[in-house]
Amino acid sequence: MRQFKTYEKGDALPGDYRKALLHLMSFQADSEYAGAQRVAENHRFATRPEEAYRLSKKVFEEMGHAFYVWNLMQDLGVDVNARLHELSHNPENPDPAKVNVINGFRKENWSRFFDCWEDVALFSTVVTPAAVAFLGQYQNCSYLPFARVNVRIHKEEFGHLAFGVWASKRCIEFGGTPTREDMQQRIPKFMRMGMGFYGRPSAGGDRSQMFDMYYEFGLKTKKPEDLQAEYLQLLDSRLKEIGLEMPREVEADYDMRMGYEAGEEPSLMAART
């Protein structure tokens, strides 16, 4: 078990630690909210009432995750209401100088992944396990208030994964074998995004410049390789449950999660001490 110094609400935080913490928190919170906005846009694909109601529930939950994390950032002196204002007033193109949204949750990137309800179902089945694994590591991180809200978030992310499995099974129940075959072909595009979610390997030429620092601080508690193994195990079990197969030789798309490894973030300059 790794040992690292932990911090409670109100503790004095070292400057570099605080900067790294706010970086991760802002990407999580802003991206949760932007992700909820994208999920809300996907309502147009819901062809049956229960699907629409369940998706609506998911929108509220993703926004709720943002509120949990923003509330903690507010304690650290960040003007989070300005972030909420920016995202709610410019949902399609929020200013990168004001909020930190991962590339995959920006409308221009997100939209090209979705053509039909089957894509919506598969996103929650194939990409959400990556979020479950990635965000799950924060449950044991060194900033304890952040760890506690991520216990709550993790539980609901598992619920979103269950939604994906439920929705995928329903697609096949209604559409039969042709739908199953169509969905099988759609898995790789989402799997590329899922595999890129937790970042580049911690060793080798392409390694993340920032990972060691986050790991040293105890903010990230698992290596990308461990998260990948967790992701693939989760994904494999859920695809089997639906009756779909795990595609082979899929390569990660790291561009869709761009932001978690960046250095300085303009949107947080005002919050620095």
Place this chain on the structure above:
Amino acid sequence: MSGFVRDPLLERNAEQLAHFGYVPSVSGSADEQPDWAGWWRQLRADFATVHLSQVPSYAEMSPWPQEAARIYMRRRLVADRLFEECRKLHGELLEYGISTERVEAYSLARDAYEDSVHQFGAARQTLEEILAAQADVRQSR
């Protein structure tokens, strides 16, 4: 609350519940004069599967599935009210800003909405089973 024969014992039960806040239905509101047939037209698509291609209209249903359909639609009404609660609390976060009180209030509301959506789904399953069972009986005749 008229138009049907009343059991005196159940009427006394209603009086007892009224001591704790039970309010009889108020005629005139959308929830109390429901357009069951109209709502069913919007929702019946949820029941057309590869196993059940012909979903009856509300008028075509016998009392048993009709009651299951009404429960299913009532569950949806409850979900709708809790959906509005979430929207209202979300609006307050936008208007008044993020605070622990408002974040936790919103969290409670969306938990309740989640429960109601799951109950809506459970009611769908019950109705689906009844419709499937009746379809099997029709086919075997």
